[in-house]
Each structure stands twice: as structure tokens, then as C-alpha cells.
Amino acid sequence: MSLTPQEKAGGGRHGGGGRRGARGTDRQRRRRRVLRWSATVLAVVILGTAGAGYLYYQHLNGNIKKDALNIGDEKDRAAKTEANAAGQTPLNILLIGSDARDSAENQKLGGAKDTFGGPPLADVQMLLHVSADRTNMSVISVPRDTLLDIPKCTDPDSGEKYSALTHVMANESLRRGGPGCTVATWEKLTDIHIDHFMMIDFSGVVSMADAVGGVPVCVDANIYSHTSAGKGSGLKLEKGTTSIKGKQALQWLRTRYGFEDGSDLGRAKAQHQYMNSMVRELRENATLTNPNKLRKLAEAATKAITVDEGLGTIAKMYDLANELKKVPTERITMTTMPNRYEGVRVVPTEDATKLFRLVREDIALDGKDKKKPAATATPAASDPAAADDEIAVQVHNSTSTTSLAAVRGRAKAVTELLVGKGFTKAVADTSAATAEATTVIRYPSADLQGDAQRVAKALGIPTSAVKKSTSVSGVTLFVGADWRSGTTYTAPATDDRTPTSAQAINASDKSQCMHVDPDYTW
DSSP: OOOOHHHHHTOOSSOSOSOHHHHHHHHHHHHHHHHHHHHHHHHHHHHTOOOOTTSSHHHHHHHOEEEOSOOBOGGGSOOOOOOOTTSOOOEEEEEEEEOOOOSHHHHHHHOOGGGTTSOOOEEEEEEEEEOTTSSOEEEEEOOTTBEEEEOOEEOTTTOOEEOOEEEEEGGGGGGTTSHHHHHHHHHHHHOOOOOEEEEEOHHHHHHHHHHHOOEEEEESSOEEOOOTTSOSOOOEEOSEEEEEOHHHHHHHHHOOTTBTTSSHHHHHHHHHHHHHHHHHHHHHHOTTOSHHHHHHHHHHHHHHEEEEGGGOSHHHHHHHHHHHTTSOGGGEEEEEOOEEEETTEEEEOHHHHHHHHHHHTTOOTTSOOOOOOOOOOOOOOSSOOOOGGGOOEEEEEOBOOSSSOOOTTHHHHHHHHHHHTTOTTEEEOOSOOOBOSSOEEEESSGGGHHHHHHHHHHHTOOGGGEEEOTTOSSOEEEEOTTOSSSSSOOOOOOOOSOOGGGOOEETTOTTOOBOBOGGGOO
């Protein structure tokens, strides 16, 4: 629903004057709008933002801080998500929790005096995916301790360039030019196009949690997150369910010492429990039907967050909230990126690759998708394919996986196969092997689409695996982990079930309760 200028300034859809009955009708309509708005606070509670559109419109706009969406190189970016057969497009929003100690309040809440004023780290990273038809929502958390590759990033303000890094902690991305580098890192990791980001710091979490009100959380034993060395969030709760807000909510969201195995994985699970509980609380109990509470929430949220330009006004946030509120609570699924330990850190597994594919293909993680209509035929290429012996093809070895090394000589073997089929201009790429879960053919521009489709047909590769991409300069065949041997390509059977290692939690599940490490009980 779009807001008129009068509504944004605080007025209703009807002007002043008229009979008392008409004024009463206006008041009823405004009350209904408040009630409708309380449902949209799903966006608020998950993202740390609010879109109370008609309250102090210009004032609230002035509160919002904005930053560039993606500051990585073009070659590392994921292709924009295509609309489905009904013309609907999914929404992908990256949620970032910053550990910035850039103010006295953030320093007091975050501790670590030696880091005051230093570049922040992205200690919380969650991708919120809203399905194209708005029937379901999926959330993926990447633990802070994940080792991954960060692409080259350029600071949009200073112009400083940060070179690419390999096998470093995920939270490092934020200090390399800002949230746009965290977005770039996610796109490189998942190949999922991200439409927006929202970032919040310590003090923002506290002010938001106070404005929203108490959220019930559960622990299976008394907990005190504190060590003799002074580590821990300071969270102290009794066994059972407690309603938390403000500083205590921040402590809950930051706790790792005392939950599960004391790693960042337990913290991610606790964050999911808090988010799910908040969604239920707001939707079931209509906590925010009071206009004054809405005003406080709007003030707190707009001061607390940093967003990309695409979400930089109250009107845009309002529109986003209207999309988010369409998703039923029982269709919201929280997951953690499947991983395995590498020393004290974690790395993505093959299950993570699968989880990313499910989200990329807009497949619901709760397994409740209705059968989708058959895919439409691949559009005809704008230019017909050249003769086979005139098509230049580069073949790249992408058979590496998280657990298997690349097959040596694989690019050369498939190149020889192509040459034998008449593609005499096929050449093997001698650069280092990369990882692709499935074999894919990429082409850079519409005039080469026909050539790419012809190569796919010759090898028995489905046209769905032919993708336009600016990351290549010509038709390029990436021989994936699904074709590690042999001369005949067989497309793998599709398994669209969410991996159990993703630890999926449904937002409507009220039985969630955090396990407390016995060393942290009192």
C-alpha cells in the first residue's frame, strides 16, 4: 500500500470538516491502520528496523543512515534473481550485527576497551530470504567464526581498495570498506543476489529491544555467562522461561559462553530462538497497537540502523514491511549454515552448498512448497549458434569440493571430448581449479547465448545450466563436482530437502529452549 503525502505527514485519507460521523469513521480507519501496521513489525523485529510510515515522516527519514549496497568487484557478484512464471521476484536481505565500539554507550555495552574506535566486525550475519510468492521465509545464519574468502572491496567514501583475502574469518568483511563488503562476501559465498542490507550495533539492539518490549526466552538450567578471566556476556537467568528486553536482550544475543558447546554455533541458535519468540509475541499478542509505542519503536529503529540506498526512506521500509507481513509465522524457517570444525573455526560443507542452492532457487526450507508449475521453455537465443568448429569454448576444472580435491587433468579431458565432437576451438583453462557443485556453462552477452546452448546440447547438459554472467569473457564450461569422471554427463537427481545439518527451526515452535553448559550454572 502506498502512502499519500497527507498520510506520511500524519493525516488520514480524508480531509478535515464534514459530519462528526465522518470524523469518527476516519478515526476508526486510523485505528485499523495502526492494527495492520503492528503485523508488519515482523520486519522490525527481525531486521532491527521500523517503517511506521505516517509518523513523523521527514523526521524519521533524517534518522536513517545509508551506505553502499555492494562494493565488491563486478566479477564476484551474483546475477540478479529472475522473476518466476507469475512475474514475482524473491527478496534477499542481509542482516548485519556490528560490534562497533564507536561511542561511549557501545563501548560500555561491548567491553574490550582496547578496541575503542577501531574498525568494526560483523559479528552477526543472517540472510533473510522471502519467497517470490510471499508464502514462506527462510533465514540462514553464517557463524562469525566461519573461514571463507572475502573478495576485493573498494571503500565508497575514501576510495581505498582492499585486496581479496582467502580463508579468513567471516566477520572481517565489515572492516574492509563497510557493510557493502559483507554483502559482496555473501554473494561470492552463496551466489545469491542480495537486494538490501540492514545493520545495527550494540546500543541499537538495546534501544530496539526496549521499544519492542519483553520477549520470552527459555534455558534448561540456571545460567551465568561469566568466566574467571572476565569473558562472557554477563547474562544471568533462572531455569525456565524469562521475558527479556534492553541490555538483557543484548546479553542473550551475544552469549556464547554458557550455551551449547560454547561456540558461535550455540549463539546463532539462541539468536534464532529470540527472533522466533519476538515474531510470535508481536503477532499473537498485538503488543504494538498503541500509537505511542509505535512512535518510540520508529524513533529507536531509525536511529539504530544503517541501510542501503534502496531502503533509505520510511516509505521504502513501509513497502518492505508490507511484503514481509504476508508470510505466516508457521512458514518462517531459521537455519544455520552447515559446517564442520577446522581447528577452533568452522568451514562450509557440501550441505551448505545445497542449502544455498535451495534458497537461490526459491525452494521453501520447511518442505511445504506446493508443486511448482513446469518450467517455461528456455528462450531462443537472439543470435543463432555458429558452426561447431567456429565456437570458442574455454573449459575450466571446477571439480573441487569442501572435502575432495579437484580431479587433475579434468579440464583437458573434457576439452578433448569437445574437440572430438567438432568443437575444434575448445581450449583447457590452465588456471587453478575452483569449486562448482554442478556443471555450468556461462556466457557474457546475448550474442553468445546460442553458442553456449549449442555446447550444452552437444554434451547433454540441461539448458537450465546455461547462465549469462559478466564474470566470463566468452563461452566458458565449468566442469563441476557432479562430473568428476567419464565422457557422458548425467545431471544429478535433485534432492530439495533441507539438510538436517542446517538445524532448521520453525518460528511457530514454542518448545525451543537453550541447553546450558553445566560449567556455567549457578
